[in-house]
Amino acid sequence: MTGAINGQLRQITRRTALGALGVGIIGASVASWPRLSGTDIPGRGDNSLSIAILGTAADAAARQRAIDAFSRIHPDIKVKVQAIQAVDWKDFFTKILTMVAAGTPPDVVYVATEGAQLFAEKLAHPLDDYIRRDAADMREFFSDVHPSLVEAFMYKGSLYQLPMDWNAANMYYNTTAFAAAGLDRPADDWSHLDFRSSLAAMKKARPSDFTPYYWTNRLFGGVVPWLYANDTSFLKETRSTGGDWLWDGFYASDPSRSLRSGGYQWLEPNANDDRVFESFDYLRGLVKDGLGVRPEEGGGNSLVGLFASNRIGTTPAGGYWVQGLHEAGMAEDGFDVQFFPRWKTQRHQFGTAGYAMMKTAKDKDAAWEWIKFSSSREAMELIFPNPATTPARRSMVNEKLYASKGPAHWKVFYDTLDRFPTTGPIPAPPQQAAVETALMKNVSLAVSGDEQQLKQALASMQRDLEIALRRQP
Amino acid sequence: MSTTIPPQERPRQAARPDRPTPARNRKTGTGRHSQRWLAWVFLAPTILGMGLFTLIPIVASVVLAFFRWDIISAPSFVGFNNFAEVVQDPTVRVSFLNTIVFVVVAVALQLGLALALAIMVQEKMPAWLRVFFRSAFFFPLILSAASVSIFMRYLFNEQFGVVNWLLSLVGIPAVPWLTTPGGSAAVVILVYVWQNFGFSFLLFIGGLASIPVETYEAASIDGATGWRKHLHVTLPLLSPTTLVASVMAIISALQVFDQPYVLTRGGPGDSTRTAVMVIFESAFQRLEFGQASAIGVLLTLIIMAITAAQFRLSKRFVFYQ
Numbered sequence: 043m044t045g046a047i048n049g050q051l052r053q054i055t056r057r058t059a060l061g062a063l064g065v066g067i068i069g070a071s072v073a074s075w076p077r078l079s080g081t082d083i084p085g086r087g088d089n090s091l092s093i094a095i096l097g098t099a100a101d102a103a104a105r106q107r108a109i110d111a112f113s114r115i116h117p118d119i120k121v122k123v124q125a126i127q128a129v130d131w132k133d134f135f136t137k138i139l140t141m142v143a144a145g146t147p148p149d150v151v152y153v154a155t156e157g158a159q160l161f162a163e164k165l166a167h168p169l170d171d172y173i174r175r176d177a178a179d180m181r182e183f184f185s186d187v188h189p190s191l192v193e194a195f196m197y198k199g200s201l202y203q204l205p206m207d208w209n210a211a212n213m214y215y216n217t218t219a220f221a222a223a224g225l226d227r228p229a230d231d232w233s234h235l236d237f238r239s240s241l242a243a244m245k246k247a248r249p250s251d252f253t254p255y256y257w258t259n260r261l262f263g264g265v266v267p268w269l270y271a272n273d274t275s276f277l278k279e280t281r282s283t284g285g286d287w288l289w290d291g292f293y294a295s296d297p298s299r300s301l302r303s304g305g306y307q308w309l310e311p312n313a314n315d316d317r318v319f320e321s322f323d324y325l326r327g328l329v330k331d332g333l334g335v336r337p338e339e340g341g342g343n344s345l346v347g348l349f350a351s352n353r354i355g356t357t358p359a360g361g362y363w364v365q366g367l368h369e370a371g372m373a374e375d376g377f378d379v380q381f382f383p384r385w386k387t388q389r390h391q392f393g394t395a396g397y398a399m400m401k402t403a404k405d406k407d408a409a410w411e412w413i414k415f416s417s418s419r420e421a422m423e424l425i426f427p428n429p430a431t432t433p434a435r436r437s438m439v440n441e442k443l444y445a446s447k448g449p450a451h452w453k454v455f456y457d458t459l460d461r462f463p464t465t466g467p468i469p470a471p472p473q474q475a476a477v478e479t480a481l482m483k484n485v486s487l488a489v490s491g492d493e494q495q496l497k498q499a500l501a502s503m504q505r506d507l508e509i510a511l512r513r514q515p
Numbered sequence: 516m517s518t519t520i521p522p523q524e525r526p527r528q529a530a531r532p533d534r535p536t537p538a539r540n541r542k543t544g545t546g547r548h549s550q551r552w553l554a555w556v557f558l559a560p561t562i563l564g565m566g567l568f569t570l571i572p573i574v575a576s577v578v579l580a581f582f583r584w585d586i587i588s589a590p591s592f593v594g595f596n597n598f599a600e601v602v603q604d605p606t607v608r609v610s611f612l613n614t615i616v617f618v619v620v621a622v623a624l625q626l627g628l629a630l631a632l633a634i635m636v637q638e639k640m641p642a643w644l645r646v647f648f649r650s651a652f653f654f655p656l657i658l659s660a661a662s663v664s665i666f667m668r669y670l671f672n673e674q675f676g677v678v679n680w681l682l683s684l685v686g687i688p689a690v691p692w693l694t695t696p697g698g699s700a701a702v703v704i705l706v707y708v709w710q711n712f713g714f715s716f717l718l719f720i721g722g723l724a725s726i727p728v729e730t731y732e733a734a735s736i737d738g739a740t741g742w743r744k745h746l747h748v749t750l751p752l753l754s755p756t757t758l759v760a761s762v763m764a765i766i767s768a769l770q771v772f773d774q775p776y777v778l779t780r781g782g783p784g785d786s787t788r789t790a791v792m793v794i795f796e797s798a799f800q801r802l803e804f805g806q807a808s809a810i811g812v813l814l815t816l817i818i819m820a821i822t823a824a825q826f827r828l829s830k831r832f833v834f835y836q
């Protein structure tokens with residue numbers, strides 16, 4: 043080659059080299075493309091049963107023993123558990139919906155009361171036929187589970203989930219604070235006025251760095267338990283017809299059989315009800331007199347630590363709190379639990395959770411086998427080894443579960459259902475997210491000001507709920 | 516500082532007869548064609564990325580504003596209904612108003628604080644301390660806004676927060692920071708400004724460093740002292756930096772989400788609900804992606820209008836050396 047040609051070639055060669063590099067990068071990206079596809083998502087690209095749960099990778103790992111046990115019975119069904127981290131259930135459901143939109147829905151999803159009707163309305167497949175088919179196997183499960191929990195998963199006469207765990211809003215109290223105030227354990231039927239007197243006594247005994255009643259602004263454990271106790275709610279509660287196939291088939295001799303229905307319905311707002319005003323006014327009084335906190339929206343993260351450090355007298359919570367308090371170093375006799383105070387009724391609020399089979403499940407029979415297996419005593423003992431929640435099976439809520447962790451009156455947890463069979467689920471229609479926002483955004487204002495502000499907040503809540511319920515889920 | 520050269524003064528290399536024309540300019544049509552092809556190859560990844568992840572989503576978002584879509588069901592065309600509903604929705608109206616109030620207060624505080632600290636650090640601190648403060652003031656910006664907000668939520672807790680504990684030491688009773696409209700708005704603004712002023716601070720530090728010392732010396736000879744020097748020398752010469760800082764601060768503040776979402780969830784009531792929060796709630800909590808897109812389109816138009824107004828006003832108030 044001549045020098046002149048060389049000069050030109052050198053220029054071209056450099057460009058060609060850079061061009062080749064660019065083409066190479068694009069080529070490499072294209073070549074690696076399959077590794078970035080949806081086949082990497084658990085359960086996609088193979089025939090595995092994909093199960094989504096709310097939690098961390100550690101929570102998914104904790105399910106492994108149950109998966110192993112399941113695989114021994116069903117070696118032909120491969121199971122993959124996908125733990126999805128989320129702030130709360132609302133956030134979790136959003137992520138599931140995003141997976142649906144992306145075309146990668148899981149086959150089975152662990153759904154709490156908050157999302158039960160959204161899933162039933164839009165995403166889940168009813169379990170009726172499977173339950174009828176395997177009635178002989180399921181009889182033992184239903185005999186061990188209170189019908190109130192099952193009814194929470196009935197929607198328009200069909201059953202969409204089997205309850206696995208649940209929690210009622212009972213009242214936890216600090217035994218040291220009670221003793222310091224000269225208070226005995228409250229009676230089972232203590233009233234809202236007794237409760238207020240207890241708070242006043244605790245405040246008098248320890249006026250600073252202590253809150254007699256700490257509550258949070260949430261759908262569970264916030265204002266709703268007080269509304270239920272006062273025989274009302276912020277939504278009008280009605281029941282669907284149907285569901286007799288289940289009640290007559292499995293709960294025919296249950297004393298509360300006549301109370302059962304085809305599922306709850308919340309179709310209209312009820313924030314302008316006089317009893318709603320009365321309940322909010324009671325809470326406003328607690329805040330005004332320094333007996334209870336002004337609730338923060340969505341708060342609760344710091345609650346276990348504050349309670350375990352003896353800075354809170356009472357707070358509404360369920361059996362899920364025991365393990366947390368134990369891990370926070372609270373002695374088993376440092377706290378106890380009692381039924382929520384009585385007002386016009388002593389109806390409690392509860393939330394429950396269980397597996398929902400998605401309409402889009404690739405192999406519905408396999409999905410059912412997982413759901414059925416998970417409801418067995420063997421599986422539930424593997425999944426719930428400690429009191430981080432209350433198992434749906436009555437027989438599992440026993441002394442062994444609470445040994446060396448407390449509380450002394452752990453029987454209160456399941457007795458809540460037996461003693462108060464009208465105890466109901468979190469009001470969660472298919473539009474739950476919008477409804478929860480409408481409630482939460484008005485609670486703080488309702489309990490923080492004067493009577494006029496309370497009325498304005500409830501009027502605003504009524505309007506917001508009307509808008510929320512008008513929306514399609 | 517002169518950064519632009521008038522067109523008539525620009526060197527015109529191509530017109531010089533004594534300079535040999537570069538070989539590439541004598542290329543044949545085929546050579547130019549291959550050069551163009553090569554240029555497209557190099558540009559392709561960027562164009563592809565921009566198209567896939569910016570342009571298509573923007574167009575899709577605008578189109579979606581005319582549909583009702585809940586992810587699960589098929590979208591249905593609703594014309595301008597989403598816009599009509601959004602405009603009538605009192606929560607959306609309040610959230611936009613909150614956002615505007617937030618922008619005015621937060622940006623004023625952010626720029627004021629950043630400028631004051633930049634002048635102080637640049638003028639009063641020895642060089643080694645300047646480095647420390649530049650890092651210290653910038654540090655909050657690299658933290659996750661959500662993590663900072665969770666932490667601040669503990670600090671501002673009415674019963675057990677450190678802030679109220681400190682106030683109690685000087686006899687001030689507990690302030691309901693996060694449970695009253697005024698308190699929660701103040702905390703959201705404080706946390707936002709604390710976390711974001713570092714960026715404006717760095718811009719101002721850079722702007723101050725580029726002001727010639729001679730200008731200050733001339734002002735001193737003319738009898739200007741103290742704040743007069745800043746008023747008549749620093750601020751005018753810093754105006755291009757102020758324009759950039761304010762445009763970026765306003766756009767960022769209009770998109771505020773993390774702090775109010777984590778600290779107050781928009782409450783109490785709607786007192787700290789912002790435009791982006793309403794977009795998030797509409798889309799990911801109520802599954803009204805069409806309405807969320809409509810709100811997004813409105814917010815984008817507002818941001819564009821404000822930015823355009825800023826640049827238009829800058830012709831009057833920005834002084835280039």
